[in-house]
Amino acid sequence: MAGLEIPTWDPETAILIGSILIEAVVLYVG
């Protein structure tokens, strides 16, 4: 099977996942 990946720092992806996290927090608080 093709190699498993270890998460490496990638600002674009971090922003993407971070925005989902922030949306979740905002929706909880709101």
Place this chain on the structure above:
Amino acid sequence: MPASSPAAVTVLDSGLSLFGSSPELIALFVGFGLVVGILFGFFGMGGSFLVTPALLMMGYPAPVAVGSGMAFVFGTAVIASLKHHDLGQVDYKLGGIMIAGTTVGIEVGRVSVYYLESLGLAGGVISVAYVLLLGGIGLMVTREALKGDGGRGIDHEDADRDLSDYEIPAIAKRIQKTVRIPPMVTLRGDVRVSAWVITAVAFATGVLSGFLGVGGGFIRMPAMIYAIGVPVPVAVGTDLFEIVFSGGIGSYLYGQGGGVDLGIVAPLLFGSALGARIGSAATAIVDADGIKGYFGGMLLAGAVAVGIGEVGSYVGSDLLETAGLVLVIGSAVVVAGAIVYTTVTSLRATRHRQIPTAD
């Protein structure tokens, strides 16, 4: 095919598609999220089952359907964890071991999806897996509902129960006695089990999550209780705690490969947060047992729907593919609608009883 503009399709390759979807598509996702949220808020499960199959039938490539489904699960897990902010009785040692196992499992699932996609088989294989999953769980839930078993199964309210009245299930005791491969760990509730048993459970459920885009809690929680012997209150909280981390890492890895479409996830999450409040509120008014049968039926209809959609895709029939999509969304809408309708009629009946009659 998705109704988004061609620009959104090219943006998808870089992993970012900030609201690249058309307004109609966003509205559709908010609505679908609302329905999924009502089901999740009411039954405590059943949200993520429908997202990935629906996305597959809408024509999204498998990595995007699964990756966005997983990111949606991550978002809902964050909200659920915040709601249970003390998380009941989390076993952090157990959670830590499970995060490691689940994350590796998710990555194996993810690599499998991309590998199958390179062979052009991902959509088909994942669809077949969903037919079996939805069909299996649908049969289980329907059978439970017909037997008239009380309760909604494991739910997050169980997080508050006392550990002292807990008894380890017989099968878990047997596993603990048989599998004594070191290192052995002692968990909350005085459970002594091999770390390899924990890792195996976490890995297996992680592969399921990573391959299908589901939360996996519907398998992980019973597995924690019956295979590891974790008390229910600890299983509930620890499951939530660990899926936030493993789901987050899994979403990140899918995102790096362009599998997370914010134009899908953001509106879904928004709708589902609202729907979950409605669903949760309804649990105080409506007895879940009456509607459980509908929920089982919905899962079975979902299995049939995915099957029809897959046959349609195989023979090249747009009509069958559309029929499958309509059936999967329609059956979810019917059950969510039944919950809302029953809530409203119950509230009306209560209000009528409270109005004093003129004598």
